[in-house]
Amino acid sequence: MSTWFPRMGLVAVLAVASSARATTAVVLTETEQALASTAVVVAHVTEQHVARHPQLGRAETLTTVQIERVLYGDAPDQVVVHQLGGELDGVLLQVAGDAHLQLGDRDVLYLRQVDGGWYLTAMEQSAFTLVPSLDGDALVRQLSSELLQRSPEGVLVPWDGDDASAPTLTDLSALLASLPAKEAK
Amino acid sequence: MRRSALPLALAAVLLAPSSASAYNFIRTCGGVPSHWTPGNPETVWQLSTSYPSADLSRSQVVTAFTNAFDAWSGPGCSAFNAQQGPDIAADPAGTSSQDIVGFYESSWPSSLGGSSTLAVTLTSTYSDCSVADADMVVNGVDFRWIVGTPTNWNQADLQSVITHEAGHWVGLDHSTHAGSSLNASYSGGVDERTLTCDDSEAVCISHPSGSSSCRNDDDCACGVGCNSGTCAGATTGTGTGAAVCSGSPLYGAEAEPNDWVGDGDLNWFDPTTGGDLAIDGTITCGNDGTNYTGDVDWFLLDFPCASDARFHLDWTRSADLDFYVWNTSASDPYVVASNTSNSGPEWSNAPAGDRVYVMIACFSGQSTDYTFTVDWAPFSTSTTGDPGTDPGTATDPATDPATDPATDPATEPGTDTTPEPEATGCGCSTGAAPGGSLLGLAALALLALRRRRRA
Numbered sequence: 053m054s055t056w057f058p059r060m061g062l063v064a065v066l067a068v069a070s071s072a073r074a075t076t077a078v079v080l081t082e083t084e085q086a087l088a089s090t091a092v093v094v095a096h097v098t099e100q101h102v103a104r105h106p107q108l109g110r111a112e113t114l115t116t117v118q119i120e121r122v123l124y125g126d127a128p129d130q131v132v133v134h135q136l137g138g139e140l141d142g143v144l145l146q147v148a149g150d151a152h153l154q155l156g157d158r159d160v161l162y163l164r165q166v167d168g169g170w171y172l173t174a175m176e177q178s179a180f181t182l183v184p185s186l187d188g189d190a191l192v193r194q195l196s197s198e199l200l201q202r203s204p205e206g207v208l209v210p211w212d213g214d215d216a217s218a219p220t221l222t223d224l225s226a227l228l229a230s231l232p233a234k235e236a237k
Numbered sequence: 238m239r240r241s242a243l244p245l246a247l248a249a250v251l252l253a254p255s256s257a258s259a260y261n262f263i264r265t266c267g268g269v270p271s272h273w274t275p276g277n278p279e280t281v282w283q284l285s286t287s288y289p290s291a292d293l294s295r296s297q298v299v300t301a302f303t304n305a306f307d308a309w310s311g312p313g314c315s316a317f318n319a320q321q322g323p324d325i326a327a328d329p330a331g332t333s334s335q336d337i338v339g340f341y342e343s344s345w346p347s348s349l350g351g352s353s354t355l356a357v358t359l360t361s362t363y364s365d366c367s368v369a370d371a372d373m374v375v376n377g378v379d380f381r382w383i384v385g386t387p388t389n390w391n392q393a394d395l396q397s398v399i400t401h402e403a404g405h406w407v408g409l410d411h412s413t414h415a416g417s418s419l420n421a422s423y424s425g426g427v428d429e430r431t432l433t434c435d436d437s438e439a440v441c442i443s444h445p446s447g448s449s450s451c452r453n454d455d456d457c458a459c460g461v462g463c464n465s466g467t468c469a470g471a472t473t474g475t476g477t478g479a480a481v482c483s484g485s486p487l488y489g490a491e492a493e494p495n496d497w498v499g500d501g502d503l504n505w506f507d508p509t510t511g512g513d514l515a516i517d518g519t520i521t522c523g524n525d526g527t528n529y530t531g532d533v534d535w536f537l538l539d540f541p542c543a544s545d546a547r548f549h550l551d552w553t554r555s556a557d558l559d560f561y562v563w564n565t566s567a568s569d570p571y572v573v574a575s576n577t578s579n580s581g582p583e584w585s586n587a588p589a590g591d592r593v594y595v596m597i598a599c600f601s602g603q604s605t606d607y608t609f610t611v612d613w614a615p616f617s618t619s620t621t622g623d624p625g626t627d628p629g630t631a632t633d634p635a636t637d638p639a640t641d642p643a644t645d646p647a648t649e650p651g652t653d654t655t656p657e658p659e660a661t662g663c664g665c666s667t668g669a670a671p672g673g674s675l676l677g678l679a680a681l682a683l684l685a686l687r688r689r690r691r692a
Contacts, residue, residue: 076354076355076356076357076398076401076402077350077353077354077355078353078354078355079353080353088351088352107331108328108330108331108332109331109332110330110331110332110359112348134347134348135348136330136346136348136349136359137359142363142364143361143362143363143369143370144264144361144362144363144364145359145360145361146263146264146359146360146361146362147348147349147357147359148357148358148359148360148402148405149350149354149357150350164347164351166347167347169347171347171348172350173350173351174350174351174353174354175349175350175354177350177353200355202390203390206388206389206390207387207388207389207390207392208387208390208392208393
């Protein structure tokens with residue numbers, strides 16, 4: 053199949069285990085993530101700072117993203133994504149398995165709004181950087197978590213890394229367009 | 238008694254991870270990895286009475302956590318020592334600096350990934366990379382925690398998952414060594430309660446004891462065996478690393494099926510061949526003086542195990558075949574076999590596990606049939622025709638951190654030390670990863686496409 057090989061490369065990127073922190077989580081498909089999200093967006097990371105979490109007292113990174121396009125659900129033009137972690141008073145808090153949003157990046161983000169705050173739906177699984185490729189904008193993400201999937205036998209088993217049903221932004225847009233529209237809250 | 242930090246610094250310098258090692262530290266500071274300040278114990282963990290498990294008794298939880306932390310103290314070379322302190326009424330995710338573990342049973346925080354997350358470790362470090370605080374929260378809202386082998390998708394063995402999370406508590410990051418407790422290795426059973434050689438190597442670098450005592454190969458650095466209770470010499474086949482290389486593959490495919498014959502091309506872990514993998518193919522040759530212009534065969538291989546292996550390529554006719562092997566975390570191949578010989582075999586010993594990509598190409602000569610083998614230790618594959626090289630050390634480009642296997646002809650198992658044009662011209666072997674492994678792999682993907690079009 054003529055398009056299989058470049059997609060293999062994209063799968064490789066999706067499955068890379070690199071320098072991000074790790075945790076233990078079940079892999080969500082694009083559809084599962086979208087349905088669990090308030091919105092799926094294309095966004096630019098424009099500002100980032102660390103503050104103290106008002107309840108937990110720990111470092112919290114607040115990342116402002118400018119929404120370029122809403123692929124699914126509903127979101128305002130700009131949101132602030134809350135993530136535990138960051139450096140405060142000389143101590144660096146690292147939360148296993150969370151995404152590292154980088155200033156200047158153009159990302160696809162699965163976002164969930166809870167009690168007025170915006171969060172990544174499934175930590176590092178929910179943040180894809182858009183990288184130009186011969187197939188269009190490729191979706192790449194760093195996955196370092198202990199990722200599991202549900203087996204046909206009914207137990208959690210290691211993720212096989214083969215979830216690239218939407219390896220490009222075009223593919224993802226088409227997939228999300230096929231989902232039922234989110235009900236307005 | 239507090240120990241000097243000098244051994245840690247020395248270990249960090251002397252035992253810096255080789256390119257073959259898969260572990261990472263959550264942070265490094267001037268070459269010193271994240272670590273607990275030496276002490277006895279290094280860390281005292283406390284069970285939260287405010288956040289108990291709804292599924293397991295206190296004693297079951299204590300046993301699981303104790304065993305999980307003890308796993309990281311097990312290798313003789315590890316000085317890491319965790320002890321349980323008094324229970325405490327506090328939120329593990331709250332600011333405390335008291336190293337708390339607990340279960341969220343009523344709601345799981347939005348900032349910790351929602352219902353897909355089983356457990357998270359929060360680790361805080363000072364600017365010198367010493368750990369200031371570590372805490373662990375377990376998702377009891379969406380998962381049922383058990384002791385033993387799960388029978389339902391929302392169940393998990395607490396000790397297996399906590400052993401993994403305790404690695405982050407120790408100060409380690411994700412490992413790409415298949416089967417490692419810090420790899421995506423939770424099999425739904427209880428196998429992940431024990432460490433692998435990669436886990437041991439990592440904790441012994443960040444928390445060195447100075448001892449080399451061991452119980453089995455898993456207590457030693459990968460590629461080193463436990464002989465007479467001491468980590469030294471060749472692997473002995475004890476431990477988990479050597480015994481699991483059999484069974485069905487997780488996945489395998491020829492990435493460029495231009496000479497695909499059929500399933501017979503992939504002789505997956507045939508027990509009659511000692512659990513090795515053999516791929517048969519045919520290839521045409523060509524070059525433009527720099528690049529391969531003939532057939533280029535790619536294979537994507539997912540191994541169900543991790544062990545030392547011999548990558549071995551042999552062919553039947555007069556031709557100059559080469560092969561390269563990548564793992565998923567680097568843009569440069571970690572195995573390069575590209576000498577200029579017109580006859581096989583070419584081979585190289587290196588760790589194999591998890592997912593690798595293999596590229597086989599022919600620079601010049603006649604079209605030929607070939608057999609590519611991944612031969613698990615102890616090796617049975619012949620090295621006849623590849624003279625005079627120690628197969629266990631000098632031929633392994635992945636174990637020498639000072640050597641760039643992509644550009645150094647000395648890493649080639651053959652005796653020819655003259656760099657061959659294609660070694661620098663195929664594009665797979667020159668330069669550093671552009672912007673780190675993620676972009677490196679993106680570049681690799683695009684590069685592979687270009688190669689395919691050439692072919």
